[in-house]
Amino acid sequence: MLQRYEPTAIEAKWQGRWAADDLYHVADDDPRPKWYELVMFPYPSGDLHIGHWFQYAPYDARVRFMRMRGYNVLAPMGFDAFGLPAENAAIQHGIHPYVWTMDNIERMRGQFKSIGAVFDWKREIISCLPEYYRWNQWFFLQLYRKGLAYRANAPTNWCPSCQTVLANEQVINGRCERCDSPVERRDLEQWFLRITDYADELLDFSKVVDWPERIKTMQRNWIGRSVGVELSFDIADHGLEEKEIKVFTTRPDTVHGVTFLLLAPEHPLVERLTSPGRKAAVQEYVAQARMATEIERLSTDRPKTGVPIGTTCINPFNGEQVPIFIADYVLAGYGTGAVMAVPAHDERDFEFATEQGLPIKVVITPPEWDGGGLSEAYTGQGTMVNSGQFDGTPGDKAFDAAAGYAEEHGIGRRTVSYRMRDWLISRQRYWGTPIPIIYCPKHGAVPVPEEQLPVLLPEDAQFQPTGESPLKRHEGFLHTHCPVCGEPAHRETDTMDGFVDNSWYFLRFMSPHYAEGLVDPAAARKWAPVDQYVGGAEHAVGHLLYSRFFIKALRDVGLLKLDEPFLRLFNQGILLGEDHEKMSKSRGNAVNPDDFVGTLGADAVRVFLMFIGPWEQGGSWSNTGIQGVSRWLNRLWALGTKDLSGLDGDVDRVAVRELERVTHKTLKKVTADLEGFQFNTMVASLMEMSNHLGRAWDSGSIDAGSWRDAVETLILMVAPAAPHLAEELWGLTGHEYSVHRQPWPVWSEELAQDDEVTLIVQVNGKLRDRLNVSLEITETEARELALNSERVAPYLDGKQVRRVIYVPGKLVNIVV
RNA sequence: GCCGAGGUGGCGGAAUGGCAGACGCGACGGACUUAAAAUCCGUUGGGGAGACCCGUGUGGGUUCGACUCCCACCCUCGGCACCA
Numbered sequence: 001m002l003q004r005y006e007p008t009a010i011e012a013k014w015q016g017r018w019a020a021d022d023l024y025h026v027a028d029d030d031p032r033p034k035w036y037e038l039v040m041f042p043y044p045s046g047d048l049h050i051g052h053w054f055q056y057a058p059y060d061a062r063v064r065f066m067r068m069r070g071y072n073v074l075a076p077m078g079f080d081a082f083g084l085p086a087e088n089a090a091i092q093h094g095i096h097p098y099v100w101t102m103d104n105i106e107r108m109r110g111q112f113k114s115i116g117a118v119f120d121w122k123r124e125i126i127s128c129l130p131e132y133y134r135w136n137q138w139f140f141l142q143l144y145r146k147g148l149a150y151r152a153n154a155p156t157n158w159c160p161s162c163q164t165v166l167a168n169e170q171v172i173n174g175r176c177e178r179c180d181s182p183v184e185r186r187d188l189e190q191w192f193l194r195i196t197d198y199a200d201e202l203l204d205f206s207k208v209v210d211w212p213e214r215i216k217t218m219q220r221n222w223i224g225r226s227v228g229v230e231l232s233f234d235i236a237d238h239g240l241e242e243k244e245i246k247v248f249t250t251r252p253d254t255v256h257g258v259t260f261l262l263l264a265p266e267h268p269l270v271e272r273l274t275s276p277g278r279k280a281a282v283q284e285y286v287a288q289a290r291m292a293t294e295i296e297r298l299s300t301d302r303p304k305t306g307v308p309i310g311t312t313c314i315n316p317f318n319g320e321q322v323p324i325f326i327a328d329y330v331l332a333g334y335g336t337g338a339v340m341a342v343p344a345h346d347e348r349d350f351e352f353a354t355e356q357g358l359p360i361k362v363v364i365t366p367p368e369w370d371g372g373g374l375s376e377a378y379t380g381q382g383t384m385v386n387s388g389q390f391d392g393t394p395g396d397k398a399f400d401a402a403a404g405y406a407e408e409h410g411i412g413r414r415t416v417s418y419r420m421r422d423w424l425i426s427r428q429r430y431w432g433t434p435i436p437i438i439y440c441p442k443h444g445a446v447p448v449p450e451e452q453l454p455v456l457l458p459e460d461a462q463f464q465p466t467g468e469s470p471l472k473r474h475e476g477f478l479h480t481h482c483p484v485c486g487e488p489a490h491r492e493t494d495t496m497d498g499f500v501d502n503s504w505y506f507l508r509f510m511s512p513h514y515a516e517g518l519v520d521p522a523a524a525r526k527w528a529p530v531d532q533y534v535g536g537a538e539h540a541v542g543h544l545l546y547s548r549f550f551i552k553a554l555r556d557v558g559l560l561k562l563d564e565p566f567l568r569l570f571n572q573g574i575l576l577g578e579d580h581e582k583m584s585k586s587r588g589n590a591v592n593p594d595d596f597v598g599t600l601g602a603d604a605v606r607v608f609l610m611f612i613g614p615w616e617q618g619g620s621w622s623n624t625g626i627q628g629v630s631r632w633l634n635r636l637w638a639l640g641t642k643d644l645s646g647l648d649g650d651v652d653r654v655a656v657r658e659l660e661r662v663t664h665k666t667l668k669k670v671t672a673d674l675e676g677f678q679f680n681t682m683v684a685s686l687m688e689m690s691n692h693l694g695r696a697w698d699s700g701s702i703d704a705g706s707w708r709d710a711v712e713t714l715i716l717m718v719a720p721a722a723p724h725l726a727e728e729l730w731g732l733t734g735h736e737y738s739v740h741r742q743p744w745p746v747w748s749e750e751l752a753q754d755d756e757v758t759l760i761v762q763v764n765g766k767l768r769d770r771l772n773v774s775l776e777i778t779e780t781e782a783r784e785l786a787l788n789s790e791r792v793a794p795y796l797d798g799k800q801v802r803r804v805i806y807v808p809g810k811l812v813n814i815v816v
Numbered sequence: 817g818c819c820g821a822g823g824u825g826g827c828g829g830a831a832u833g834g835c836a837g838a839c840g841c842g843a844c845g846g847a848c849u850u851a852a853a854a855u856c857c858g859u860u861g862g863g864g865a866g867a868c869c870c871g872u873g874u875g876g877g878u879u880c881g882a883c884u885c886c887c888a889c890c891c892u893c894g895g896c897a898c899c900a
Contacts (some may be wrong), residue, residue: 173897214820214895221819221896228900249900262900300817300898327898334899341900348898420900574894610838613829617821622828628840634855642819681830684839691839760835765881767835794867805880811834815880 005637007601011724015116023738026074028526035071036527037063038506038566040535040543041078044104048111050591050609050621051583054575056117057606058615058679059534061720063118065674067761068719068744074527075118076509078125079105082133084162084178087431091464097431098459101128102272111594115186115602116248116723123512127501132508133433134454135518136501139550141436141447144556145457148194149425151445155266155332156424158186163465164428165190167497168421169222169542177725185290191435191494192422195549198416202548210568212616215540222541224419226250229403230336231260231412233322234314240272245313245324248335248417252406253398254342256387257363259353261324262339266290266332273324275310282309282326289328304329304352315340316411317402327352333416350377363387402539423546425497430463430470432495440482440489449483455491469493503546504554506530506565517559518809524560533566536574544561544569570677573618575609580620591621603722610679610721630660632687633725636718639693640711640729644704652701659702663693663710664752667745670717685723687712708733713745760811761786763795779806786812 009756019023022123039059042052063075081101090097105126112119125132143149161181165188170177195202203223205216228250236243245261263270265286274282285307296302306327315322320342329348330339343353344361353360362369363386366378381395393401406412426435434455436448448455461474471477471493482489504518510527511520529551544566551565576582577589584590596605608626612619666689673682693710696702711733719726719739731737754775759782761769769791773782786792792814799816806812 212820222897224899226899247900251900257857302898304898329898329900331899337900346900348900351898401844417899493819539895565873611828620828622841624841625828631855632840680828681839684830758835762834762881765834765879770835803880805834811881813834813880 005268005634006724007603007633007724008598010728011114011116011602014724014727015113015243017263018116018738018740021738023740024075024118024120025122026072026076028523030072032070032072034074034527035532036074036506036530037064037066037532038074038076038530038534040533040539041080041502041505042108043083043085044079044081044101044108045089046104048461048593049583050593051575053115053593053605054609054618055535055572056112057115057609058572058677060115060118060606060723061610061679062534062674062677063534063572064723064740065744068716068742069473069742070743071597074123074509076119076123076125076512077112077117077119077121078123078505078509078512079108079127080498080502080505081105081126081128082432082495082501084164084427084429084431086128087463088162088178090431094206095717096459097177097463098128114594114597115606118723123509125496125512126261126507128431130454130456131513131515133457133501135504135508136433136496137436137448137453137519138450139504139554140496140500141453143193143553143561144437144447146553146557148197148553151191152649153187153427154192154424155185155579156188156190157183157481158188162251162429163462163467165424165426167424167499167542168652169423169499169526169545184447187427190424190426192424193500193549195423196418196420196652198549198552199225199420201552202545207563208567208569211566212537212569212571215537215544215569215571219545222420222545225228226417226419228335228415228417229406229412230415231340231406232254232316233340234316235269235273235311236310238273240269242269245269245338246336247338247340248415249340251342251345251399252402252412253384253387253390253393253395254345254363255315255402256384256390257342257344257361258315258320258322258340259343259359259361260341261313261339262324262327262330262349262352263309263324264330264337265326265328265330267326267330267337270309270326273309273311278308278310281307285326285328292328300353304348304355306352306356316406316409323358325352325356327646333421334419344374345379347377347379350374361386364398374548404712406472423497423549425500426494427497428467428469428494429465430461430495432498433457433501434471434477435492435494435496437492438480438489439492440484442487443482443484445492446483446489452483457495469495471495499543499546502543503550506533506547507560519560528562529564530566532568532570534570534572537571570616572615575612575618577619578621578623583621596626600626600630601633602722603725604633606723607683607721611683613680615677615679629683632690635694635720636690636714636722636725637729639690639697640715641732642697642707644707647700647702647704647707649700651703652699655696655699656703656706659692659696659706659710660688660751661754664712664747667713667717668749668752671744671747674720679721686714686717686721713812715739716742716745757809759785759809761789761792762811762813763792764815765813768792768795773811779808782806782812786814 039056063073066073086101090100111402140149157171159166159176159181161179162176166176171183174183176183198405203220203225205211227254228248229252230246232244232246234244284307306325308323308325312321312323341349343349344362345364363384365382365385383395384390384393384398390401403414434457436455438446438448440446458474458477461470463470478490480489480491507519511523514520547565551562554560555562579589581587583588604626609631611629666685669685670682715726715729726739756772757775759771759773769789771785783806796816801814801816803815
């Protein structure tokens with residue numbers, strides 16, 4: 001052995017050398033085939049914790065592997081630097097968000113370098129810098145011109161703690177996804193992006209290559225497409241301008257069972273349609289509904305409440321008078337904000353009718369129905385009854401019969417509703433991209449001319465949150481002139497949701513310093529789309545959906561000919577603490593990666609994170625587990641630094657051949673595992689090979705040339721996972737720098753082939769003997785051997801052999 | 817409630833329908849050491865002296881053969897959840 005393995009020393013050495021040589025530079029004019037492998041970039045909200053490493057280490061190995069396989073791999077890194085977490089933290093620490101953010105980035109960049117990350121830092125992007133967010137603003141203006149960005153007064157999700165509105169995707173069970181505060185409702189004039197225009201296209205995944213089924217399902221459920229019918233209930237005799245109430249239903253076949261009609265408390269007709277005698281009660285109910293938090297309103301186990309408004313409408317199918325109620329379980333934002341209630345065939349309506357003592361009329365035949373009343377709603381299909389001319393229509397024809405009738409008689413039309421709402425992007429906070437709109441008393445909302453971009457975020461704003469945008473009180477920012485008439489005007493003071501920034505960042509990496517546009521068209525032609533994206537599943541219905549929308553919108557704006565941003569997606573799991581619980585400082589189970597990088601070395605941390613278990617399932621940290629990996633790296637070091645002058649004894653051809661076979665088998669397995677994100681078994685098979693090498697050395701039966709070949713291949717295979725150790729051993733074994741520029745070795749199926757196999761002998765499916773036989777053994781020979789086996793004989797004694805099953809090269813099963 | 821993933825030794829986990837438990841951790845025994853650490857060697861699913869028997873959440877099924885496929889159920893985790 002030449003010297004001891006000292007990970008921290010060699011890691012610092014190689015990190016310096018790689019940086020000095022610009023080893024990871026990615027050139028646009030590289031002739032090799034391109035591969036864009038992207039990992040989600042982090043918020044610079046503190047430091048990189050072990051969970052980040054769990055995401056980045058296997059990704060880093062994949063990038064190195066793809067490079068060795070001959071691809072020009074774009075592997076960039078940057079910082080998602082705008083947004084609430086950074087701002088909240090800055091307020092807590094009493095420093096400016098910019099200073100705080102940039103300090104964090106500096107620190108995190110250093111951490112990235114300390115594990116030998118493969119990124120090309122010349123391509124770094126930081127989304128809070130004007131050279132980045134300028135294109136955010138440009139993007140917004142394109143959407144605005146296309147009618148895909150609009151301003152509207154609408155009920156919004158207000159987080160009282162973050163002091164801003166939130167998008168629907170940022171509300172989890174009625175609570176703010178960041179701070180867990182119950183969300184309140186506020187009616188505000190806000191900017192929206194028309195993602196619902198793309199609802200149908202977003203449901204179509206035919207143009208992605210490989211996405212987890214789970215994520216696709218989550219997006220489909222989030223979009224929530226429902227095919228139904230919009231029906232008009234007549235209110236002409238109330239003397240209002242509106243002559244009808246439109247309801248949306250997916251069950252027009254149940255329309256004869258309508259016994260009342262429900263409006264959302266926010267429905268625009270409520271006030272005018274309420275009878276004078278019901279005014280007070282209705283106003284009280286509406287006020288109560290407004291006060292209730294979203295959690296209360298959305299709770300399904302709360303009793304269904306509501307009050308009659310004292311007026312009726314007419315069922316267009318049978319002319320019946322139907323009383324109208326308001327109830328807060330009806331959502332103003334879905335469908336038409338009004339529903340026809342069919343208690344017999346809808347669970348919620350059934351509950352409401354029972355509470356209120358309203359009639360329940362069966363119009364769809366439940367299976368084995370006795371003709372009487374129901375104890376619970378029947379929501380399945382069935383033959384129509386009590387439905388006039390529709391009586392007897394079978395369940396599978398019922399929808400079309402009713403929908404067709406409605407369309408023929410001009411009382412309804414087929415339509416589609418979506419659960420997904422438009423994306424609310426306004427934020428009443430400082431640390432975000434200013435929305436590039438100017439309000440002129442004469443010309444209304446006017447887009448900032450593109451040549452005036454970026455609209456700079458002023459540095460000297462008072463950014464303490466108050467519920468209004470801090471920019472509103474910044475005189476210098478607020479006051480400007482109308483781009484149309486030049487008269488005094490004021491700027492939009494809300495900033496953009498941080499998810500706008502990161503919905504297109506992957507494009508910016510292609511030409512990070514391009515000043516003429518969001519992305520250099522030539523660079524986009526070369527690099528787009530992302531071939532492989534890696535990140536957490538928590539972004540399923542946020543970031544990943546927004547990005548797909550953005551790419552489709554950019555295509556329609558004419559900038560890019562691209563349908564999907566990410567062809568393949570892989571979601572790694574979550575790393576838990578040693579106690580198998582979620583890591584947190586308060587639980588005391590948090591792991592600081594820097595401690596291990598500084599002692600056992602970055603390579604040990606990297607390899608251990610890959611070894612824990614299947615990446616997509618996550619895993620638990622283990623302080624002793626990483627020791628085991630560290631021990632293995634030491635053994636690798638010992639194998640790679642053997643003094644080969646001793647290898648001149650008797651060479652055993654069988655042992656040499658065995659070493660060759662193990663090498664090629666391992667190469668085949670490691671290659672397949674890196675292709676398939678199976679990092680844990682990749683490490684395991686590398687360990688097996690090094691164990692084999694150790695035994696082979698001890699036996700003294702290998703010649704120096706064969707030993708060198710095996711060790712060389714092993715070092716190359718270790719390079720993606722443990723880049724520093726591999727580089728050092730590569731040099732020590734007399735190879736030329738750098739191991740990371742070597743081609744990935746190729747295995748030979750022939751050399752990996754066994755020439756002897758273990759034949760399993762079973763009797764009635766139970767293992768009774770193993771026989772080492774030649775690969776070329778014939779079926780007859782195998783049967784013969786099995787039936788004559790001494791160990792098998794007792795089980796055949798006195799019994800008749802009924803059948804013998806032979807699986808070539810595997811087993812013989814004797815059925816008696 | 818609905819959708820998805822999962823349930824294998826003391827622990828993390830491995831196994832194209834064909835030797836269950838690879839690899840690693842831990843534990844135990846041994847070598848080296850005055851001693852400890854480190855390192856190395858050996859043993860390690862349970863039962864049994866043993867040949868053997870039993871074992872992949874539970875109960876059925878398909879099959880010569882099931883951790884693997886099918887049906888029903890239980891449990892854990894993740895997502896969605898008054899969307900008419």
